[in-house]
Amino acid sequence: xxxxxxxxxxxxxxxxxxxxxxxxxxxxxxxxxxxxxxxxxxxxxxxxxxxxxxxxxxxxxxxxxxxxxxxxxxxxxxxxxxxxxxxxxxxxxxxx
Numbered sequence: 001x002x003x004x005x006x007x008x009x010x011x012x013x014x015x016x017x018x019x020x021x022x023x024x025x026x027x028x029x030x031x032x033x034x035x036x037x038x039x040x041x042x043x044x045x046x047x048x049x050x051x052x053x054x055x056x057x058x059x060x061x062x063x064x065x066x067x068x069x070x071x072x073x074x075x076x077x078x079x080x081x082x083x084x085x086x087x088x089x090x091x092x093x094x095x096x
Contacts, residue, residue, distance in 0.1 A: 017075035018045065032083060038072045041065070048076040 020036040036045040043065055062068050
């Protein structure tokens with residue numbers, strides 16, 4: 001059985017732009033059901049990545065979400081890249 005474990009460290013706050021739902025910092029309120037969000041908004045990193053993968057431009061996202069900045073979009077992409085870079089795959093063998 002393969003298990004993926006993500007290591008989310010303090011360096012993933014991306015200059016204070018991303019709130020990770022309390023996964024790497026204690027005593028912070030959760031974002032959107034624990035998903036990483038742009039700090040001060042309810043815009044998830046997942047939403048930004050999905051819209052970009054569907055062909056949306058930075059301008060499209062900013063038009064749809066006026067509180068969003070180009071720096072926020074870049075921080076979301078960097079957060080996703082860092083999260084994947086720190087992901088570990090562990091192999092678990094059954095005891096019997």
